[in-house]
Amino acid sequence: AQSVTQPDIHITVSEGASLELRCNYSYGATPYLFWYVQSPGQGLQLLLKYFSGDTLVQGIKGFEAEFKRSQSSFNLRKPSVHWSDAAEYFCAVGSINTDKLIFGTGTRLQVFP
Amino acid sequence: NAGVTQTPKFRILKIGQSMTLQCAQDMNHNYMYWYRQDPGMGLKLIYYSVGAGITDKGEVPNGYNVSRSTTEDFPLRLELAAPSQTSVYFCASSYSGQGRNSPLHFGNGTRLTVT
Numbered sequence: 001a002q003s004v005t006q007p008d009i010h011i012t013v014s015e016g017a018s019l020e021l022r023c024n025y026s027y028g029a030t031p032y033l034f035w036y037v038q039s040p041g042q043g044l045q046l047l048l049k050y051f052s053g054d055t056l057v058q059g060i061k062g063f064e065a066e067f068k069r070s071q072s073s074f075n076l077r078k079p080s081v082h083w084s085d086a087a088e089y090f091c092a093v094g095s096i097n098t099d100k101l102i103f104g105t106g107t108r109l110q111v112f113p
Numbered sequence: 114n115a116g117v118t119q120t121p122k123f124r125i126l127k128i129g130q131s132m133t134l135q136c137a138q139d140m141n142h143n144y145m146y147w148y149r150q151d152p153g154m155g156l157k158l159i160y161y162s163v164g165a166g167i168t169d170k171g172e173v174p175n176g177y178n179v180s181r182s183t184t185e186d187f188p189l190r191l192e193l194a195a196p197s198q199t200s201v202y203f204c205a206s207s208y209s210g211q212g213r214n215s216p217l218h219f220g221n222g223t224r225l226t227v228t
Binding site: 009034036041042043044045046049090094098099100101103104105106 | 117144153154155156157158161163171203205210211216217219220221222
């Protein structure tokens with residue numbers, strides 16, 4: 001069955017520290033992978049996406065993610081977190097064969113000054 | 114740029130009442146989606162549409178209905194509200210199928226409470 005797993009429900013980091021949010025997927029077809037961010041009271045906003053090619057993708061707000069097919073992972077990283085990055089982050093997977101995305105359950109990021 | 118507009122922002126319903134959640138987009142997107150978001154559960158797809166006149170069920174369609182008479186509008190109808198439908202509802206749209214090289218644009222959500 002197709003699924004997306006975000007193992008970390010809640011992560012807390014200090015401002016300026018590095019960040020890595022984990023995402024693992026199970027998908028039969030070649031996946032399209034996305035990271036979305038949701039600020040409180042808002043809808044989701046696309047951070048970055050991977051379809052093909054270079055497995056390290058850059059997104060908005062200084063985020064990047066690396067696709068590792070052998071590990072079925074698409075982890076999100078940022079070298080130095082800002083207080084404004086506090087939000088909930090969702091990984092999602094789709095493919096050329098579907099009109100639907102499968103979302104993970106999200107990781108809530110808290111940033112301490 | 115309005116993007117995806119959802120109304121109302123908040124609503125409280127009594128059990129058994131009905132209501133329609135409105136969603137409109139001005140980006141001429143063919144694909145539109147309704148999700149519900151519950152704490153710790155991520156987003157679950159309720160219904161989606163690939164164009165005017167075409168709708169299809171998602172993961173959790175029971176208790177809901179949709180219609181798509183125009184490209185712009187995709188209302189979600191709750192006929193007999195139940196406490197299990199207490200949730201935050203998001204409408205989204207995309208230029209092509211959401212897995213096909215086309216990101217979703219989300220509205221700001223409707224927070225619904227059924228008591």
